[in-house]
Amino acid sequence: QLQLQESGPGLVKPSETLSLICTVSGGSISSSSYYWGWIRQPPGKGLEWIGSIYYSGSTFYNPSLKSRVTISVDTSKNQFSLKLSSVTAADTAVYYCARDNYYDNCGSDYWGQGTLVTVSS
Amino acid sequence: SYELTQPLSVSVALGQTARITCGGNNIGRKNVHWYQQKPGQAPVLVIYRDSNRPSGIPERFSGSNSGNTATLTISRAQAGDESDYYCQVWDSSTAVFGGGTKLTVL
Numbered sequence: 001q002l003q004l005q006e007s008g009p010g011l012v013k014p015s016e017t018l019s020l021i022c023t024v025s026g027g028s029i030s031s032s033s034y035y036w037g038w039i040r041q042p043p044g045k046g047l048e049w050i051g052s053i054y055y056s057g058s059t060f061y062n063p064s065l066k067s068r069v070t071i072s073v074d075t076s077k078n079q080f081s082l083k084l085s086s087v088t089a090a091d092t093a094v095y096y097c098a099r100d101n102y103y104d105n106c107g108s109d110y111w112g113q114g115t116l117v118t119v120s121s
Numbered sequence: 122s123y124e125l126t127q128p129l130s131v132s133v134a135l136g137q138t139a140r141i142t143c144g145g146n147n148i149g150r151k152n153v154h155w156y157q158q159k160p161g162q163a164p165v166l167v168i169y170r171d172s173n174r175p176s177g178i179p180e181r182f183s184g185s186n187s188g189n190t191a192t193l194t195i196s197r198a199q200a201g202d203e204s205d206y207y208c209q210v211w212d213s214s215t216a217v218f219g220g221g222t223k224l225t226v227l
Contacts, residue, residue, distance in 0.1 A: 107154035
């Protein structure tokens, strides 16, 4: 059974860089059909897609966040990561990682449990 | 940028049929996915590519997509179906989520 697990600091100071890692277990991040994505959800609000990465390193980013986001992949560790720079209180959210069956257009079928990141001094 | 519009809330009587809409320009030309999210939990995929159910999702969940509106239909609504529901599409290499609909089962 595929599992995804987010990890990283739960508290980040304003203007600093938020860094999260998603560890994939029970399957390979190098599978050919899938992109691996980050989605966030501010408290009490809806889902916002941040970006996605293929195992080769090809990325898609949300245009509204693109200038601050970097997503990378480490196939040797079966992990992918998110960096969001110059954070403000508006970046406080639960951050999810997910597998997107992009090439078969079958949606995001596996999600991590999510991790709350609070931006505060 | 592409936008998806969902009603903020939908109510349905226990055992009746709920329909949640997702509006977008020519959305019928896109593949629509639907997610269910319960409080404090990660979203769960309930419909993919307009009308397909992942393994383990009850047949009571169905979907359709035509023109400018995609619809998630939940038949014989149960108390456990009370959740937030989100539609999602890909547009020009960008994933877009609808704003979400809170389903209340009365």
